Amino acid sequence: MATDKNKPVKFKLRVDIQCGVCGSLIHHSGETFPKFCACCGGALERFCLSCHKRAEMFFDEWWPEDDECLRTYSPAKRCSHCNAVLEMETDENGREDRGLKH
Numbered sequence: 286m287a288t289d290k291n292k293p294v295k296f297k298l299r300v301d302i303q304c305g306v307c308g309s310l311i312h313h314s315g316e317t318f319p320k321f322c323a324c325c326g327g328a329l330e331r332f333c334l335s336c337h338k339r340a341e342m343f344f345d346e347w348w349p350e351d352d353e354c355l356r357t358y359s360p361a362k363r364c365s366h367c368n369a370v371l372e373m374e375t376d377e378n379g380r381e382d383r384g385l386k387h
């Protein structure tokens with residue numbers, strides 16, 4: 286049995302998305318990324334309030350096997366365009382802010 290030391294041209298790409306709210310991993314297959322976490326319903330996409338662009342998710346990549354690539358995407362914490370800090374939506378803060386209205 287010959288072992289091939291070269292990196293294979295064809296490899297399996299597995300994509301996971303980690304929810305920024307509940308931390309659960311969503312196994313992703315297909316073309317379109319889900320917009321919401323299947324577990325807690327939290328938004329996976331982040332829109333920048335400064336430049337109004339969609340911030341790209343960042344990912345970590347590792348190779349569990351020689352011909353298998355695993356990418357774990359997480360929602361962006363900073364805008365990939367203008368580097369503004371993206372705020373997480375939290376219900377608790379929203380309720381508190383209502384008292385400051387007017």
Ligand SMILES: [Zn+2]
Binds near residue numbers: 305326327
């Ligand atoms: Zn979640």
Ligand SMILES: [Zn+2]
Binds near residue numbers: 335368
């Ligand atoms: Zn921005």
